Amino acid sequence: MVSLDAHPEDWARFTPRQRMQRYAIFAFILIAIVWAFGNVEIFWPWLIDAPEQMADLFGRMVPPDVTNLRSILAALLETVNIATIATVIGVALSFPVAYIAAQNTTPNAATLWLGRFILVSSRSVNTIIWALLFVAIFGPGVVAGILAITFRSLGFLGKLMGEAIEEIDRRPVEALEATGASRFKIILYAIMPQVMPTFLAVSILRWDINLRESTVLGLVGAGGIGVILQGAIDTFAWQEAATVLLAILALVILGEIISAVLRKRII
Numbered sequence: 031m032v033s034l035d036a037h038p039e040d041w042a043r044f045t046p047r048q049r050m051q052r053y054a055i056f057a058f059i060l061i062a063i064v065w066a067f068g069n070v071e072i073f074w075p076w077l078i079d080a081p082e083q084m085a086d087l088f089g090r091m092v093p094p095d096v097t098n099l100r101s102i103l104a105a106l107l108e109t110v111n112i113a114t115i116a117t118v119i120g121v122a123l124s125f126p127v128a129y130i131a132a133q134n135t136t137p138n139a140a141t142l143w144l145g146r147f148i149l150v151s152s153r154s155v156n157t158i159i160w161a162l163l164f165v166a167i168f169g170p171g172v173v174a175g176i177l178a179i180t181f182r183s184l185g186f187l188g189k190l191m192g193e194a195i196e197e198i199d200r201r202p203v204e205a206l207e208a209t210g211a212s213r214f215k216i217i218l219y220a221i222m223p224q225v226m227p228t229f230l231a232v233s234i235l236r237w238d239i240n241l242r243e244s245t246v247l248g249l250v251g252a253g254g255i256g257v258i259l260q261g262a263i264d265t266f267a268w269q270e271a272a273t274v275l276l277a278i279l280a281l282v283i284l285g286e287i288i289s290a291v292l293r294k295r296i297i
Contacts, residue, residue, distance in 0.1 A: 091272035098270055102258055102277050109254035109281065112175045112247065113240040119176070120183030120240075121233045127184065128191035135195055135221070149192070152185025157243045161252040175252035179240050187236055194228040195221065230296050238289035245278045255281075 044052065130136045131145030160181050164174035202220040211219075248256020255278060262271040 087268065090268040093269065094273040094276060095267070095269035096273055098258070099273065102255070102274055105248075105255040105258050106277055106281055108172060109244045109256075110241065112172055112179060112254055113237060113244040116176045116179030116244075117183060117233065117237040117240050119180045120187055120236065121229075123180070124184055124187035124191055125229070127188040128195055129217070131188060131192040132195035134198070134200070145188070145192070149185045149188045152181055152183075153189070154185075155182070157182040158246070158250060161247050161250050165251045170251035170253070172253035175244060175247040175254055178247060178252055179244055182243070183236050183240060186239075187232060190232045191225065191229060194225045194232075198224045227296055231293050234289050234292045234296070238285050241285040242282055245281070 127145050127148050129145075130141040131149055133142065136142040136145065157178055160178035161174055164177045168174050168177070198221060202224070203216055206216045206220050244254050246256050248254045248258070249260050251257070255274060259271060259274045259278075262268070262274060
């Protein structure tokens with residue numbers, strides 16, 4: 031602590047001990063970064079040659095090939111359908127999971143940990159991993175893609191909804207409990223009105239995210255525009271691949287605009 035008679039030039043934000051601790055943390059981070067680079071096998075000649083290879087690849091993509099445009103648009107529509115259906119299912123499943131994962135509404139400790147286990151399990155597995163799993167179970171196609179997006183969305187929606195439920199005003203709930211209202215009526219008239227704006231905003235945001243994630247599901251056989259992209263890459267049809275990438279970019283931008291407008295109206 032700085033004494034009252036200290037001169038301004040003697041003032042320091044951190045004590046010598048605090049500075050040593052910060053230096054130690056920075057040194058640890060630097061050592062960790064160096065160690066990580068040392069244990070990652072990077073083939074530096076390829077990395078150095080990357081700009082030239084990128085220029086060559088982009089040169090092969092020009093001009094984009096639009097001869098297969100009808101199939102690309104059909105695949106885009108399938109991608110939108112996957113994202114939309116999966117979001118609807120994920121939203122329907124997320125509320126009961128969020129209800130038991132919230133501390134102020136869960137029936138008991140067992141259901142609390144069950145709900146949180148479901149949320150953590152869903153978020154811990156990447157969408158592509160879910161897609162690989164469901165492709166192995168149900169075979170290639172949109173069913174695997176829908177389930178992959180659904181299971182991934184469940185953790186995201188459930189966590190945010192659970193946090194919103196924990197922050198509700200308890201007075202409406204206590205008022206209905208005092209009248210002897212059933213648990214269903216308490217949820218319907220005391221909890222849902224408070225969390226509905228957050229619920230809708232989060233659902234729209236998740237649809238936007240799902241739209242982006244569904245564009246790559248086809249790379250593992252789970253349907254959507256990624257199937258055509260993977261086929262174009264496998265056959266070195268770079269001009270068709272360019273068309274697919276531009277279509278994906280347009281779809282993502284359109285989805286961003288739609289979700290932003292809807293969230294603005296809700297919030």
